[in-house]
Every structure is written in C-alpha cells, then in structure tokens.
Amino acid sequence: MAKSSDYRLGEFEFPRGWFMVGESVEATATPRAMRYFGQDLVMYRGESGAPYVVEAYCPHMGAHLAKNTTSYIVRDGQQIQGDSIRCPFHGWQFGPDGKCKNIPYSDFVPKAANLKTFPVVERAGTIWMWYDPEGLEPNFDLPDFGGHYDAPGWVNWKIDYMGDLDIHPIEVVDNMADYGHFVPIHGAKDFVYFANEFKEHVVHQYYAAGHRTLTLNPEDVLTLDTWYTGPSILQSEMEGTFNSFIMITHTPIEDGKIRVWHGLMVQVNDGSAPITDELRAGALEYQEGSRLAFAQDVEIWQNKRACLNPMVVPNDGPYGKVRIWYRQFYNPRAKAPESHKRTNGMHVTLDKRNSTAAA
Incomplete structure (x- = not known):
C-alpha cells in the first residue's frame, strides 16, 4: 500500500479539502463511530437538526464517545442534549464548538477540556467535513452539485x-x-x-x-x-x-x-x-x-x-x-x-x- 511520501506529494499525509463522511441518514441522535484521515471520529445530529463531527475520545480519560451501549447515559437517551454530546463514561458534556460545558459532579471545568471539531455541511443527502492539516478554515466552498x-x-x-x-x-x-x-x-x-x-x-x-x-x-x-x-x-x-x-x-x-x-x-x-x-x-x-x-x-x-x-x-x-x-x-x-x-x-x-x- 503506497503512501503519500512514496509519491513525494508534499509535507502532509492527507490532503486539504471537503470530504464526504456519510449519507444524511447516517447522522442521527445515536453517535456514529467513523475512521477517516487516520483518526477515530464521531458523527452525530443535534436536536437542532445540524450534523456534527468531532474526535472520538473524551479528553478526560479517553472513553470513546460512540462505542457504548450499556452506560445509563446511553440507555436513558441522554447522550445528545441540544447540540451537545455527553461522554458515556463520566457524563462530561461538550458543545458543538468542542468546549466542555458541564461536568455533572464538578463546578470546575478545565480550559483544556476540549474535543477537536471539524466544519461540517449537509447537502444533497450527504454529509461533508472540511479537513485541513494546518487546522485552517475552508478556503473554497462545498459545491452545490x-x-x-x-x-x-x-x-x-x-x-x-x-x-x-x-x-x-x-x-x-x-x-x-x-x-x-x-x-x-x-x-x-x-x-x-x-x-x-x-x-x-x-x-x-x-x-x-x-x-x-x-x-x-x-x-x-x-x-x-x-x-x-x-x-x-x-x-x-x-x-x-x-x-x-x-x-x-x-x-x-x-x-x-x-x-x-x-x-x-x-x-x-x-x-x-x-x-x-x-x-x-x-x-x-x-x-x-x-x-x-x-x-x-x-x-x-x-x-x-x-x-x-x-x-x-x-x-x-x-x-x-x-x-x-x-x-x-x-x-x-x-x-x-x-x-x-x-x-x-x-x-x-x-x-x-x-x-x-x-x-
């Protein structure tokens, strides 16, 4: 399996751009585990109807946000609240901007408690995320097909x-x-x-x-x-x-x-x-x-x-x-x-x- 370095493409393993990560029907209130760009990711749909893509692991103790069926947070249907997602392990709540909004048992929220997020657009029955190795915002629009x-x-x-x-x-x-x-x-x-x-x-x-x-x-x-x-x-x-x-x-x-x-x-x-x-x-x-x-x-x-x-x-x-x-x-x-x-x-x-x- 040849890699980007074998083709001498440049500094990055993965390219910058808009990429499809699923169909619209795949974004639901049940967080979905995905893997793209060598990373574990999670896609979910907030109560507003907007889809989101975030990194998969909670920064607290590393629990996967989507791979759980037995936590009472999951069983009680409380993992998605508004447009936020809660970790099934300790219930930490992260907003659509990735910042931790609430820790159920603590008034103190560390500033470093953030999930990496990605720009997401839903269009024509499909979900697209922007990936940029430099972490910059999109510099061209997703097409209107x-x-x-x-x-x-x-x-x-x-x-x-x-x-x-x-x-x-x-x-x-x-x-x-x-x-x-x-x-x-x-x-x-x-x-x-x-x-x-x-x-x-x-x-x-x-x-x-x-x-x-x-x-x-x-x-x-x-x-x-x-x-x-x-x-x-x-x-x-x-x-x-x-x-x-x-x-x-x-x-x-x-x-x-x-x-x-x-x-x-x-x-x-x-x-x-x-x-x-x-x-x-x-x-x-x-x-x-x-x-x-x-x-x-x-x-x-x-x-x-x-x-x-x-x-x-x-x-x-x-x-x-x-x-x-x-x-x-x-x-x-x-x-x-x-x-x-x-x-x-x-x-x-x-x-x-x-x-x-x-x-």
Missing part, C-alpha cells in the same frame, strides 16, 4: 458505496488526464475531443465521444464537462440520452486507503409535469449504468500496483500536470500559488472537431 438536487424535473441520486480500496487517492485523480482508458474500460468510440483545463483548486476534463451503450443512436455523441473541486469531489455534467449529473468522491481512511462513493441525478422532464414511477425507475436504471461504468475503474484500482512514476507516451493525457495540480493540497496553503503558476491553463490532448488532432 449543479443545483439539481430536489430541482423540478430531476430525479435525485441514491448514493452507491463502491468499497474501501487499498489505493492512494492520487491513482483515482489520475483519471482526469487518462484519455487512453476510455475506449477499453468505458466503451467510448469515435472520439471528437479531449482536453484538460486547470483553474487553481479546480481541474476540468472536457470530453466528446460516442459510446457503445449510453447512447440510443450510433451517431450520438456524449458530451461531458467533468471537474474536481479540490482533491476529492468529482462532478460531471453529461449530455446524452438524458441530461445527468454525476458525483464520484473518495475520502482517505488511512494513508493509502480510501472509501469511494458514486451518485447520479437524471433530468427526466422540464419540471412542468410530475415525475412518474416509470420515469423514476428509468432514472435509477440510468444511474445503475453509470455505476457499472465506474465499477470498471474500481476493478482496475483494486488489482493494480502503485504507479509512482507513469511511463507516459506522447498521446497520453497530461498526467504530470494533474499530479502537480494535486500536490497543492498536500502542502501549506501559502504554497498553492506556486502550483497554480505551473498548471493553470488549457491542455488539449485530442481535437477532431476540425479533423485535426493536437497533442
């Missing part, structure tokens, strides 16, 4: 859990430059255009090609604008048989191990008519086709060795630029402009729109 969730005429995604993979996330992000894999892995044909554009913390992949299964007519062309916002959130607007919006995301569990999810929203009408059960079923079938296509990537990742130095040929996409772009999230934020200077701009790998190709 095209504004399609709950939008008229659109069928919301269901989230597909794709597995926990023993692979470094850089191997996933490499796909942004990987022009050559689309034909053997995804069934693309008759490529028209492939290019990448780098814009600071965002990288786009512009794609136009036919497809063996996702188009109804042989002459149809799938047109995609696919982009990463930060190191982990891939989104894609796809024009084809249906207009659709893809989300693929991964979150580090350990250095060299990630959890991966997929979702697809589908536009089934213009929003002026109800969405019938038949249309909804068709959208979910379309999502399943997208999931199966992504599963082809996952199978490769599950069975490949680490690619520390790609053996690039001239007609490959710009793997080097993607990796330079990606390194900005593993180094102090102050160094990001150096990466931007080396990558910002357009790189065209293939352009047959005028019967010419550019490398």
